[in-house]
Amino acid sequence: MSEVSLLVVEDDRGLAEALEDTLLLAGYKCFMVESSEDAILALRRQNFDMVVSDVNLPGMDGYGLLQHVMEHFPELPMMLMTAYGDIAQAVEAMRSGAVDYLLKPFKEEELLDVIAKHTSRVAKVKSNTPIAKDPASVALLELAKRVAVTDSTVLICGESGTGKEVLAQYIHSVSERSGQPFVAINCAAIPENMLEAILFGYEKGAYTGAVSSQAGKFEQANGGTLLLDEVTEMDVGLQAKLLRVLQEHEVERLGGKKTIKLDVRIIATTNRDLAEYVREGGFREDLYYRLNVFPLRWSPIRERKGDIQPLAEALLFKHAQKMRIDNASLTPSALSKLESHAWPGNVRELENVIQRALILSDQGRVDQNHIVFDMVTAPKIEESNEDALEAASILGRGVQQHEFRIIAQALMDAKGKRKEVAEKLGISPRTLRYKIAKMRECGIEVD
Numbered sequence: 498m499s500e501v502s503l504l505v506v507e508d509d510r511g512l513a514e515a516l517e518d519t520l521l522l523a524g525y526k527c528f529m530v531e532s533s534e535d536a537i538l539a540l541r542r543q544n545f546d547m548v549v550s551d552v553n554l555p556g557m558d559g560y561g562l563l564q565h566v567m568e569h570f571p572e573l574p575m576m577l578m579t580a581y582g583d584i585a586q587a588v589e590a591m592r593s594g595a596v597d598y599l600l601k602p603f604k605e606e607e608l609l610d611v612i613a614k615h616t617s618r619v620a621k622v623k624s625n626t627p628i629a630k631d632p633a634s635v636a637l638l639e640l641a642k643r644v645a646v647t648d649s650t651v652l653i654c655g656e657s658g659t660g661k662e663v664l665a666q667y668i669h670s671v672s673e674r675s676g677q678p679f680v681a682i683n684c685a686a687i688p689e690n691m692l693e694a695i696l697f698g699y700e701k702g703a704y705t706g707a708v709s710s711q712a713g714k715f716e717q718a719n720g721g722t723l724l725l726d727e728v729t730e731m732d733v734g735l736q737a738k739l740l741r742v743l744q745e746h747e748v749e750r751l752g753g754k755k756t757i758k759l760d761v762r763i764i765a766t767t768n769r770d771l772a773e774y775v776r777e778g779g780f781r782e783d784l785y786y787r788l789n790v791f792p793l794r795w796s797p798i799r800e801r802k803g804d805i806q807p808l809a810e811a812l813l814f815k816h817a818q819k820m821r822i823d824n825a826s827l828t829p830s831a832l833s834k835l836e837s838h839a840w841p842g843n844v845r846e847l848e849n850v851i852q853r854a855l856i857l858s859d860q861g862r863v864d865q866n867h868i869v870f871d872m873v874t875a876p877k878i879e880e881s882n883e884d885a886l887e888a889a890s891i892l893g894r895g896v897q898q899h900e901f902r903i904i905a906q907a908l909m910d911a912k913g914k915r916k917e918v919a920e921k922l923g924i925s926p927r928t929l930r931y932k933i934a935k936m937r938e939c940g941i942e943v944d
């Protein structure tokens with residue numbers, strides 16, 4: 498996903514977890530740290546679109562971090578969360594150059610509004626044209642452009658990582674709705690019991706924990722486009738409710754009485770053979786016909802080899818910039834190795850391979866020896882992830898490398914069952930999720 502990426506600095510674990518949940522659900526990519534010192538390290542390693550920081554931190558406080566950001570990353574917006582109603586702190590925050598501040602305690606919506614205000618430009622810039630040089634992709638983009646100008650529902654099919662979300666964003670950006678919101682929801686990433694509330698919204702008190710009213714994704718997308726990513730991954734009961742909303746063009750929040758009229762263009766994606774899934778009884782046939790108005794299929798990149806070079810070069814450039822490497826390049830032998838691989842993980846896998854190749858390369862000159870595939874679907878940590886772990890140690894610390902090794906091994910032992918792994922390692926499932934995300938940042942792909 499080409500999400501907006503946030504660096505969040507908060508030392509209160511409870512608050513940090515709540516912030517992370519809110520921001521992830523709103524579609525942001527979050528990197529959570531507990532101190533200014535860790536924030537500075539993260540800023541050196543990755544690009545962010547905004548920093549959200551507490552003022553009161555152990556060690557260097559939020560103002561110190563703000564000063565660092567202003568000095569070293571003058572373009573990067575940073576907001577501060579100031580202590581319990583302390584207006585003087587808030588004034589100081591703005592005077593020191595923060596783009597905004599929030600007084601604790603604040604509502605989720607207030608935080609999301611402030612972040613959206615300062616990252617909306619970034620979100621627009623990121624939704625640019627997909628790279629497409631192969632004749633098959635050029636033809637697909639042509640079709641996408643044609644359907645974009647209509648209000649038709651679009652169903653994008655394709656293997657995981659082929660670029661379905663990128664294509665959905667492109668359709669929105671060339672449609673007449675481009676000035677309106679593009680809202681994406683990944684139906685597979687949200688716990689089943691929360692998906693309905695997130696899609697349709699809820700009123701205060703609709704269920705335990707609904708402490709305030711919240712507009713659903715349909716409402717948020719009103720006037721614009723709603724992307725239902727991995728639409729097949731919702732249970733059959735919810736599919737029936739979704740069908741009703743699509744037929745009637747109106748929605749009611751959970752626990753609400755008001756009917757809200759909708760004018761939303763729907764784009765859905767799936768990496769399944771949807772017709773087959775309908776036959777198996779996993780997906781409602783009527784909903785399938787409702788969504789399958791204009792199907793587009795992104796083929797896997799092994800079937801559009803002409804895209805591999807431009808994609809690889811673009812990804813090389815992107816990561817070289819992040820790692821502050823000038824003049825990164827791919828040798829012809831590296832390129833032919835990339836072109837002859839089967840790419841089960843498609844563009845996402847290509848991105849991992851390129852990122853790792855850069856780490857292993859000499860000053861960004863990537864040749865065939867730096868292109869290592871088997872780490873991506875690594876079956877055995879000791880053997881095939883060894884290079885990736887080495888790469889991780891270049892980026893990170895020894896302790897982290899050791900921790901990665903233990904987690905990767907435990908995941909393999911448990912055949913990817915995360916709940917089991919978390920229990921075995923004595924950490925919470927969310928801590929495990931966070932650690933896995935960190936491993937992925939270092940190019941270690943685990944299930």
Ligand SMILES: Nc1ncnc2c1ncn2[C@@H]1O[C@H](COP(=O)(O)OP(=O)(O)OP(=O)(O)O)[C@@H](O)[C@H]1O
Nearest residue numbers: 498499627628657658659660661662663768844845
């Ligand atoms: N044609 C493209 N041009 C530029 N970047 C691309 C292209 N296709 C894919 N990418 C990049 O590859 C990654 C995966 O793309 P995306 O998330 O759109 O895939 P997807 O098919 O929606 O995956 P999934 O089925 O797993 O959700 C993203 O980082 C995206 O920016």
